[in-house]
Amino acid sequence: MNQTVKILKYTARDLFRSRILILYTLFFMLLWAGLFYFTNDATKVSISLIHVVTAVIPLVSLIFGTLVYYNSSDFILFMITQPVERRSVYIAMNTAVSLILSVSLLIGLGLPSLILGTVSMIPLTLLIIFTSVLVTAVFSNIAFFAGAVSQDKVRALTFVIFIWLFFAVMYDGIILFITVYFYEYPIEIPVLIFSALNPLDLARVILLLHIDHSALMGYTGALYKSVFSGALGMGAAFLLLLVWFTVPFLGGMRVFNRRDF
């Protein structure tokens, strides 16, 4: 653990100096400020932001995570030759990516909220930031998993872009197809299970359950609300998102520990 923290300190220092992060922070600051500029309705601003959170954050986390993994391949190789556990190198690098993206989000979303937001918006803003951090960690873990599994950067990038397309774009279409095709059958529970398999659906459900905007919740969100009450639904979605955090993380670490470099 001690070794992990030491490596994390230096890898985070390296990544904090990256210009991409400044752009990422500025993007959220401008977006947040822009949304406030166009409307003063806090709910509308939050809903617009939720769509961005569930589209941009996973894409950036996946691509940035994958690029960091492959751009650090010589460093990773060198670190493995040092008296350090492979596990420590993996945990430190993976955590560094999640950490610096999360700090960017915290500044990019938090600072405009402090300046432009109202007191009533604080709980929702905190929830958006918290969920965004969790989504960042989930998708950074998937990026590192892809890096650990494939030695080929292009193949790993193709895989993570497909993952993003699948969860952010195709998944809702598949659920819609299933619900339309099997509308005569009791498919609520299968659809609920199906939505739990998509971390972005889970993040969306958490945020929309808080806003309680049923029109935007979609089929799966409405199902969550009917099966669980608001708080229970959010808790269940959080737990499932934690499973999404854990599985790629442990899977990636297992592969990394055993693979050839």
Next chain:
Amino acid sequence: MIAISHLNKSFGKNHILKDISAQISPGAITAIAGPNGSGKTTLMKCLLGLLRYDSGEVFISGHNISLSSAYKKETGYVPQQSALPANLSIEDMVSMLMELRDATYSRYDDLVALLHLEGQIQKKSSSLSGGTRQKAGLLLGMLFHPSVLILDEPLSYLDPATSVVVKEELLRMKENGCTVLLSSHNMHEIEEIAGQLIYILEGRIHFSGSPVQLMEHHGTATLESALSHVLKNHYESNRQNLKIYRA
């Protein structure tokens, strides 16, 4: 001391290292050479714990490397490519390694002076030239008085003056009992500093001994000519075997 016994390594159906056995003595500089794809990088990666071999045993400084990672404390590694993250300096990297090893003493100042890195140690790695990055790699590899030093093409990007300094330093480390193992394509370099040569061909050790011995055996004045004889004979014998097999 490095002892390799019946080492085998395959990637899928490709059998890369075939029953490699060798003793690499302390107080000597041993060079690993061979044509591209012969298996020398795979062998070095096995010694460094980067690749898991299929069978055989490797002992470094008395530790079986598949059972214990204690040997890594005594092993220095100098990669061909710089291992420095883009936004860290040489100084950052040294601090990290010192913290990781809980080291209170290293050869840092001595090596910075030796490699003329004084003006470079605080610069971001991305702003360093290829040669300076290779010097940084040498510094990191030699930093903790390793008893075994493994170098992958250590002089390829260096200017002639630094190359001489590094060769002298390797010879000095050898005199102090360090086991130095280096891979190189530059036969002149090997001839100059290596007392032992392991020549690998198609995953097998084709020759193990002193470069002088090899040159004498083939009656050549340079190692390069001797090795070209070796290669010519090897391919000729392969052709003959193929003819016999077809017949």
